[in-house]
Amino acid sequence: MEKQLLFKNMAKAEADVKELYDRYETMKRLASQDDIKLENIPDDVDCPELRALVTKHNKLSYRLGILKRAIDEENSKPKMAKTSFDPESFTSIQTALTQVCTIALREAYPDISVEQTVQPSGKPEYGDYQFNAAMQVAKELKNRGINTNPAEVAKAIVRKLKATRIIEKVATVGGFINIWLAQPFCQNLVMEIVTEGVKPPKLLKRQRVLVDFSSPNVAKQMHVGHLRSTIIGDSIARLFEFLGHEVLRINHVGDWGTQFGMLIAHLQDKFPNYVNELPPIEDLQMFYKESKTRFDSDEEFKKRAYDCVVRLQGHEKDYIKGWQLICDVSRKEFQKIYDQLGISLVERGESFYQSRMESVVKFLRENEHLEMDDGRLIMFGLEKGQIPFTIVKSDGGFTYDTSDMAALRQRIEEEKCDRIIYVVDNGQSGHFRVLFSCAEKCNILDPSKVRTDFVGFGVVLGEDKKKFKTRSGDTVKLQDLLDEGLKRAENTLNSKGRDEVLTPEEFEKAKKAVAFGCIKYADLCNNRMNDYVFSFDKMLDDKGNTAVYMLYMMTRIKSIAANSNVTPAQLAEAAKTEKIPVKHPKEWKLVKTLLRFNDELSKIVDDLCLHHLCEYLYDIATAFSEFYNACYCIERDAKDGQIVKVNMDRLLLCEATARVMEKCFWIIGLTPVSKM
Template identity: 65%
Template sequence: MSQVLCSSRLPERWNGWIGEEGGLKLSPRSVGEKIVALFPKTPLVDKLEVAGPGFINISLSKDYIIRILTETLRSGVRPPPLDKRLRVVVDFSSPNIAKEMHVGHLRSTIIGESVCRLLEFLGHDVVRVNHVGDWGTQFGMLIAHLQDTFPNYLKESPPIEDLQAFYKESKKRFDDEPEFKKRAYECVVKLQSFEPESTKAWNMICDVSRKEFQKVYERLDITITEKGESFYQSRMVTIVQELESKGLLIYDEGRKVMFGREQDIPFTIVKSDGGFTYDTSDMATIKYRIEEEKADWLIYITDAGQATHFVVLQHCAKKAGIFDPKKVRFDHVGFGVVLGEDKKKFKTRSGETVRLVELLDE
């Protein structure tokens, strides 16, 4: 099959078509006729013709397609020769612990699985990563609520059947009860210092979520390995120290921020209260994936609304000397969100996010 190289530069023999101001000297139809005349011959194309004011109609060769399909049916689909086997880290699905997977997770999960299968078919070494949200201040209220609701949790596993309802109950108490809110913050501090009782409660909550996630993955035939935000906690401390030592952090109203480029939105590396953010986590994560997992190619699969975040991530990681685009490929595969009739994120009539399990049941 012939390969036609695409270029934004016109060949020298086409220069006579362009005027000094960049406009065409010829009519669109005349340009179309010249393109057809210069188009390289290939067995895939049966006929090229100009139609109307300058459209080019391409008719594919039925005989060629039949021959290729017949050969494929006889020999099977074979990948092209692989110049170099790459280690590819694909970050997809990534739901939040203590919350059920919703309809919005379906696209990331299916697209991610498809990308992984294609890359594996081509012969690459693919690492499938589920970067779950398993850390953060919300776990303080969940742990405090668990301790109140199941005071015997250290001796026997609490029978949490509906984690979504459990989350809502703890959130309501957090919003309505000042004393509970205070205890929730204390639980966060204990968890971050890996106090045994808080850590056990956190593990129990995570286990309930994992079991529910796994049911969905099994139904969808998804293979993925969990490596959530908690995995990078110690590495976040290290990345902050590294960025500070390189003089890359700027103080801004109590925060420590980093600019990848002057025109970029800054990454908040350390909050005014001393806590870390998703930005900190992603900087620690990209460093780990490049330096420890030896990734040649990084692929992040999320909704398109996060596109700017990943552009800034590349700029900051490059500025920090972590990411070299000449050595490591970086791709963000963005997709649109699922919208309802009101053109907003798809929800049930009661305003709740549509649970993925219910969608699959339908």
């Protein structure tokens, strides 16, 4: 009976609309306004009756849409059941609340398409979270001729909200929907952190993710320009590994090209017996400079260098041997830096793609994607006005464009990657935009199946706000920077008397944690798109959003249980009966902050900006500090300082805080220390 009534009402609405439309056409002719559209009457049209008809038409159209949607829902109830909130599939507070509110929004206004995410509230008196879609909905309704206001819309949405264990209460203030979380639900979530550890959100699909980062050139020392790619890329790889994806960490090394011809020619002259006896070329940077000087000044040497390139690319045994020697020396130098920073990578040089470059050129030729231009073979992407890729040079050689196209093809077709992330400085954005455009044009890349991300970043500046260089104007070597960091960290720890209270082993661990942690954190806590000023003084500050402060806060938290003489076993036993405390406002604030963890990760997965995680870490540290100052974990006698009472529930909250911070540390590559 209900369905028949719906069909009857819909038929009447359709008849009304047809009648109105016929009258509208008549009125439009009378008004002699050929450009009048049903949904957009110009302000200069003076025809009140026409406007009234159009408004009535829009209202009926809206009603008609509601009726059609109601019938669709009636015919597909099993499908609708899947959209309801399921506590068993809970991944995060923000996601769950957004899901609940979106369902209510669609039920209240089924013909309105508005997407809005629930956001944390700025003030406790306005709840813990807010849903602000009412403004957009009211605006959309007004455009359709439906007179309402955000406050009425908000109340209509709230009336459709389903009861759920995650929400304690809801209230509206104007167009804002304020949401208070259910404390028992949150207590259980935080207790799971204590008993089961920090777990990632549940994956909808496990992906194969390739992160291309660091990318130094063989025969050249890594410099400060490689710092950001290495640090950012490692953290992105760690994030996806924690989330459960299969991650390929690729170091796309420049190990092929003209420079190797000149290096091999110089090797032949300086160490003619290099094939049988390992040459002492530890200082590869000096060796490179010597060969480059000869290449630029000696025409005969230059000819020999080009000949060496041809022989190398022809895979002649002695030339391959010389090339391998040079690569091995570079590889050892790179690895020293990666070991210090705790970076793991799989090297895949440009040489790996040599045969694949030949294959991709053949593919592009056969599919007529290449054009001849002054002896070169070039390719244009999908976007007009883009600079084309040079696929084959006039001398028949390949370019970076060729190797990057071959690499992308290999990663999609051979590696079967679902997502490919390039961590490269902002100056390369144009190159990668053309790469993705060309790859899509020739059907190597299908964006609907494979996501590609260009993760650009700004340059490192000195304290004079100019590009970071040595006093002599040279680029700062990365190893020199790390050595300076160790020296500064040691001085800082000594100035605070840590050398007197820490054992030599503890001091060495603290020094490395501070030195490398401050370099990483100073990079990651800035929005990667911006340039940032490199300053050891700011990095080593123990106040504010710095690595030193974070390391200190972690050490402080971990020491609380030790100072109370509570063992890990006793803490685990207490977790069986105690509840996470939420009565004090500072306890509740810390609990809510900890439960933002998965939401912060979801944000980074989308925009690949690690500064969100650093800001979140600082929020945790601030919330914990407020909690610790207001809520006693250990109560002592005022006279003799003896422990009177240990609040096990608050110790459990300390443990949960430490675990979340430790996981954040791991993702951004910080190493916590037991003493500092």
